[in-house]
Amino acid sequence: MSPTASRRDVNTQSNYNELVTTHAQVDLSVDFENRLLGGRVILDLAAINETPVSEVILDTSYLKVREVGVNSRPCEWKVLPRSEPLGSPLKISLEKAVSKERQSGDNSLYSFRQDIPIPSYLFALASGDIAKASIGPRSTIATSPELLEAAKWEFEQDTENYIQSLERIVYQYQWSEYNLLVLPPSFPYGGMENPVYTYVTPTTVSGDRENVDVVAHELSHSFSGNLVTAATWADFWLNEGWTTYLERRLQAALFGEPHRDFSAIIGWKALCESVKEFGDHHEFTKLIPDVSGKDPDDAFSTCPYEKGYTFLSYLESQVGKEKWNQYIPHYFTTFARRSLTSDEFKQDLHTFFASDSAATAMLNAVDWHQWFYSPGLPPKPTFDTSLADVCYSLAAQWEQIGSRVFKPSQDDIAGWKANQVVVFLNAVQDFVEPLGEENAQKMGETYGFFKSSNTEITARYFGVGLRSRAKVVYQPTADLLGDVGRMKFIRPLYKQLNAADRELALATFEKNKDFYHPICRSLVEKDLAVKRDQ
Known part of the structure; x- marks a missing residue:
């Protein structure tokens, strides 16, 4: 490009x-x-x-x-x-x-042609014992033979609905096919938006169809990142901020507007954690960071995703949703098959609304420098918490469990979606004082968190247990770190296990370091302050 x-x-x-x-x-x-x-x-x-x-x-x-x-x-x-x-x-x-x-040599030959120009980072090759099945009129699932039926069931219900809904927000899907490849567990990301074939982690195959929102994100990359690409890694938010924005607009279109804010609540929590991890004034918490002389992998966090989403949602609120909806297809048409900078996005936005005096006045009132270059958290939006309130209420009961009559039962979370459990556990992790070893164990046993096949839940519960120094989760955490290579789970769990039992954390890493993707391994080495093998 x-x-x-x-x-x-x-x-x-x-x-x-x-x-x-x-x-x-x-x-x-x-x-x-x-x-x-x-x-x-x-x-x-x-x-x-x-x-x-x-x-x-x-x-x-x-x-x-x-x-x-x-x-x-x-x-x-x-x-x-x-x-x-x-x-x-x-x-x-x-x-x-x-x-x-x-x-x-006498080898099998496979060939393909990609007529839409793509940046080099989107070129990927997968080879191995791969089986395929149809999951829609223009979609195929591919993975190892033993995982095929489970992966097919996980994604066949929603994929085409996602594509059609996104087409109504932007315009017709440009890549002919949208396929998914479920990779081995060492894959370090939730998904990678390689054109035509999205690569996804096997942690999405959880048997409950609760993690298919990864498709909403990676499918949105078919427009943002793949068709329109950030010119430099400093402009990375143009890829991920726009993609997260489209993902949540897609969720709102399919499930209702409260689901957009519910996802944004989870995202805001992740943004707060990233800013806390880096520090409020760290360069990498800026929307446009200075990555001169830096490895862009070191800057990777939720900041470009969530800060970018927050900024685009703010712009939507400034000009009005109806007018903003008209800009979306314009943006992806104007910069299709090209790369662009943040300044070009700003200029194009002003140009598009030049004949609209009210919208222009609102855009002129935006503090662009503040949004682009200020570190730390942006102003917190006002979220619709209707789907999250029940999660906060249950968390509040657990926080006061020692001072009031509260008997936890499985009925507390009956009918909850997995993401509601995630919001509940996020709230528990934010308690001023840890839950305590006995109560942490009681929570896991009562709600079945030990047995959950959904890594989004087990990883967060193990985080609660580690902070509470509940030894019952130490070895299960180490076991999970040997089964999963997704950095979203691996890095926080290693940090938490390291704080609770450094000896076990180091032994677990030494045992599994060759299993991890090189990027994951390098970052965990930095997290644990261990010497990198030469």
């Missing part, structure tokens, strides 16, 4: 501002025994400016380059010394070229 930004992307060493990739042909073989990918990549490049370009500089990281050519002829090339955290630039002279790399 060609850059539209004038600001230099500080997280690349490439000369992307001189050359644009018009097509990429990728031919890879998978070596399962050695856990390697090998092959060749052919890039079609075009100069952006009239100024002659004498070299190509590409980003690489721990990549073994054997041969490089230009126009099928030899050329001069060199992998330059590594510079953390950006990697090792590959410098290629455009004055010579080499022959194509030879291919050998």
Whole structure:
């Protein structure tokens, strides 16, 4: 995707501002025994400016380059010394070229063509023993054979409804198919929005269809992030803020407006935790952080998601929902198949509403600098708490359990959705004083949290137990950390287990570190302050 930004992307060493990739042909073989990918990549490049370009500089990281050519002829090339955290630039002279790399072996060949331009971070390859099943007229579920039936049941009821509802908010889905690939448990994210095939964690296959809202988020990425992409990692909120906004508009369209705010309440709690973790004045809590010389993975948190959502909801309230609804398809049409910066978004918004004096006045009153560059929490919105009040009420009874007559029973949460349990447990985690070992154990036994197949619930309950120093959850927490690699659960649980029993936390990490994705492993090493293996 060609850059539209004038600001230099500080997280690349490439000369992307001189050359644009018009097509990429990728031919890879998978070596399962050695856990390697090998092959060749052919890039079609075009100069952006009239100024002659004498070299190509590409980003690489721990990549073994054997041969490089230009126009099928030899050329001069060199992998330059590594510079953390950006990697090792590959410098290629455009004055010579080499022959194509030879291919050998009798392997199966799979091919595909993607006609919509995408940024490089969205290119992904999955290989293994994969089975597939239909979950809708334009959707397929793919996963390991033993998980296929459970995954099919989990997603077949809602996926097409999500697509159609999102089309009514934005416009027609552009990618022809929307498919899901359920990955092994080491996958570090809830989902990854790779075009055509969303990659999702197996923790979404919980047997209760309570985690399919991941589809709402990743499907929304088909417009925000995939079709319209942030120009730099500093503008990452344009991807995730817009996606979270569309996700919650989708929930409101399907289930009612209170569900939008209920999801936002959960998101606000996550935002508060991220700001607390970084610190109120930390650079990474800004909507547009300065990531110069930083690894963008270190800046990853809920801040761009939830602060971005809060800002877009605020803009919606300023201009009015009916008018804002007209801007949504305009935005995704204007910047389709392009990347953009935050300043371009601001300029386009003003341009769109230029003939509307009332909307223009409201936009001029927005403190853009404050929203873009101030660290910490934004002003807290007023939420519709109708779906959350029952959760808060039950939490309040648990907080006073020692001073009043309260006999917990399974009926307390009868008929609750999993997200209501999540809000309840979030409230318990926020108690000024921990629940206490005996009461924490009683809660888990009464409400069946120990036996829940929904990781959103068990992980939060284990957090309550760890804070209460309830030893009954220590080993189950360690077991969960060996079964799941999703960072949303892994990082908080390691921090909580470390505070309760550092020896067990370190032993658990040592046992499972090779199971985790490299990004997850690196961040947990920092969280636990352990020396990284070289």
